[in-house]
Amino acid sequence: MNYRPVIGLEIHVELKTETKMFCSCSAAFGEEPNSSCCxxxxxxxxxxxxxxxxxxxLGVKAARALNCxxxxxxxxxxxxxxYPDxxxxxxxxxxxxxxxxxxYLEVEPLTGKPIGIQRCHLEEEAGKLLHHGGSLLEAEYSLVDYNRAGIPLLEIVTAPDLISGDEAYCFLNELxxxxxxxxxxxxxxxxxxxxCDANISLSPVNSNSWGNKxxxxxLNSFKAVKAALEFEAARQxxxxxxxxxxxxxxxxxxxxxxxxxxxxxKEEAADYRYFPEPDVPPLQLDxxxxxxxxxxxxxxxxxxxxxxxxxYGLKEGEADLLVAHPSLADFFDRAAIKYKGYRQLFNWISGEITRIARQKNISPEVLDSGALVETLQLMDEGSINRGTARKVLEEALVEGKNPAELALDKGMEQITDTGALGELVDEVLRDNPRAVGDYLEGKKKAxxxxxxxxxSRTRGKADPSVVKEILEEQVHPRKR
Amino acid sequence: MEELYSLVDHLSNLSRIKLSSEEKDLIAGQLKDILGAAQKVQELDTGGVPPTTHVFYQWRTREDVPAESLPVEEVLRNVPERESSLVRVPRIKSLDE
Structure with a gap:
């Protein structure tokens, strides 16, 4: 390629507030159209x-988070x-x-290259336009909902420091x-x-001059940003x-x-006739x-x-996965205070917790980390096996019950009494002399x-590894 | 003078108001006076005066607590055209049309 893309992004985020920027109307999403206006x-x-x-x-917080x-x-x-919005x-x-x-923002995958943030400023959101019949320019007419008008908005403008759609994608994820x-x-x-809107121009390699922007x-997703930038670089x-x-x-x-x-x-450069807002006195932040x-x-x-x-000794991919899902990462942090088997914890969170949250449509944010910790402890003590632990955990989380009680109530507690198991093993050996014979001849199946x-006689309540041990012990003396 | 007329064209374009050539003459004359007056003010040496954007510098903020909004019917009372509780506006034309 004889050219190097020069890319900058302009990102708008609605701030997480209850009310609008300059009035007390609700900022909630999905209300009846034009019902949050004053x-x-x-x-x-x-x-x-x-x-x-x-x-x-939140604006100041964002500014400082971005090292502004x-x-x-x-x-x-x-x-x-x-404009009607x-x-x-x-x-x-x-x-x-x-x-x-x-x-600037340091983006981990783009090591050693902080991405400059030119500015971030507060403004108010515009209303939402619904174009009736096709796109903006083909629409017969448009419908306007002003609920969104006035919601606090933060605009973040990056320096033209990005050089590919991939980099823009990584930056947006980290932001x-x-x-x-x-x-x-x-x-x-x-x-x-x-x-997000994206600006891109091509600059000849070995030159500092920039092409037209x-x-x-x-752009409706981060993937669209990446794809559009790649398309546009190739087109230019x-x-x-x-x-x-x-x-x-x-x-x-x-x-x-x-x-x-x-x-x-052909469009003339917009003339917004900016002037200091007379109705809002300048800020004097302390x-x-x-x-x-x-x-x-x-x-x-x-x-x-x-x-x-x-x-916590997690692998790179594991740490990445957790951090990419804030509600899981927070769950992990809550659980890690009380449970030190961090890898085990990670496996259960990325497995069972994720599955339960998805299947039951519950955010991990509201799931009780204590239930997982107690379940894992019961399993570690040998009171329940892995399969039972899964059942206990799900019920504890969904019904809000105590894992230890669940294990007892349901008769789920594992039989750890080796004496009782020994008797059962004895019974089985007595009832199945042929299988014993086969086994002694080295047939694994037996x-x-x-x-x-x-x-099956314990109804699955025994730890198979313990049963195996007892079996070995009791079968072999017969050989002698 | 030519500069003045191109400024009139620019303003007419921005404000979406078509002007006849007589109107352009009239506006150009008025604009000249207005700009002249502004020019006059700019002759003053204001080097040592900090810019003043507001009369009051006392600012205040409010708590982020929702309050009642207007009833939808009240919001839409003066709306010329509506579709259920949405405001209906004419299609948005591009500048070329």
Missing amino acids: PVCLGLPGSLPVINRKALE TVEANSRFDRKNYF LPKAYQISQYDIPLGHSG RLLLLYNRISDCRMEEGSLR VEIKN EEVLSRRGEVLQETRHWDENQRKTFSLRG GIWIQKVEDSLAETPAERRRRYREQ GNFLLGQVM
């Missing part, structure tokens, strides 16, 4: 916006544009003094985990609480290779055709408060992976048959 978010005359403290806190400088005297600006005909955003700037672990946003792309929109290279010109434009990713399309015709917010930051996903590897007989 004079402030509709921009009715005489209403005045008041900043949501929690949104501000927090601007104590940041302020809001008014961005004017006419804005009831006020302007959006309160931040322009020249964003809340955070000049940061998502960072925001999830810090409870800044729930990052649900399917609900639109995380969205193309902005890609309508093809244009340049026949000495054509890449137009500076906005292109639309079509998920079905897996191509980008020019979205807009240094101590900023420090307090910073102190509440969760460990980064990278630190967490390291802890799982170094402190041994398994005898073992099965004993197990």
Whole structure:
């Protein structure tokens, strides 16, 4: 390839608040259309916006998590544009003094290359447009729901430090985990609480000059970001290779055709007539408060992976798997306080806990880690075998019962009394002289048959390895 | 003068208002006066004056606690066209149309 892609991302995340950015309307998803609106978010005359403290806190938290400088005297600006998703005909955003700037994010798979964060700023979300009949430009008419208008939004702009769709994908995954672990946003792309636009230009190898930049929109998943960037890099290279010109434009990713399309015709640079928002006084953030917010930051996903590897002895892939699923990782942490068999714990969480959560549609967040710990302890003591442990665990988690009681109640407790087992083994040996004979001649099948007989007489409550031992002991003396 | 007319065209385009050539003459004249007045103000030496964006610098925040919103019927009372509880708006045209 004679060209090197230069990629930057612009990410919007809805902040995890109960209410909107500037008014007390609910920010909940999925309410009846236009039922979470008030004079402030509709921009009715005489209403005045008041900043949501929690949104501000989450904004500062995100800024610090991204190693940004927090601007104590940041302020809001008014961005004017006419579009039916804005009831006020302007959006309160931040322009020249964003809340955070000049940061970076270390992405573990992209070692040794922190990705620059140019800025992150607070703004309000627009309403949701539903285009009736086809896409944006083909629609007959559109329907608007203003419930979303005014929900706090954080815009994060990266430096053009990424060089491939793969890198963009890795970056987005790490950013998502960072925001999830810090409870800044729930990052649900399917609900639109995380969205991403991508900018890409090609730069000739061995040159510092950049080609014209193309902005890609309508990216509905991280995989779409990767695929669209790969498509666009190839498209631009093809244009340049026949000495054509890449137009500076906005292109639309079509998920079905897996191509980008020019979205807009010739367009003048937008003129948003930004000016300081007169209704919201500038911020004067207190240094101590900023420090307090910073102190509440969760460990980064990278630190967490390291802890799982170094402190708990998990393998790299295991640590990655846990950290990629915050609710499982948190479950692991809760359980690891009381149970030191970390590998065993990991295996049960990635296996049984994941299965139960999925089958019963319960988030591991609300599953009781104590139930797993107690079940594993019962198994370690030899009171129950692995199969029984699975049953006990599931019932304990789903019904909220105590594992030890379950084991007793259900008669699930393993027979560990070797005397009682010895009698049973004796019985079986007496009843099956032919099998004993075969076994003594070295026929393995006969041994398994005898073992099965004993197990069935205990109704599966014995530990097979113990039964085997007793069998061996009792069969061989007969030989002599 | 030519600069002034291209500015009028730019503004007319941004505001989606078509202007006749007479109207353009009129607006260009008015714009000249307005810009002249702004120019006059800019002659002042404000080097030592910190920029003032607001009259009040006292800011406050509120707790993140939901309160009652308006009833849907109230929200939609002045909406010209609706479909159940959604606002119906004309199709969005591209700038070329």
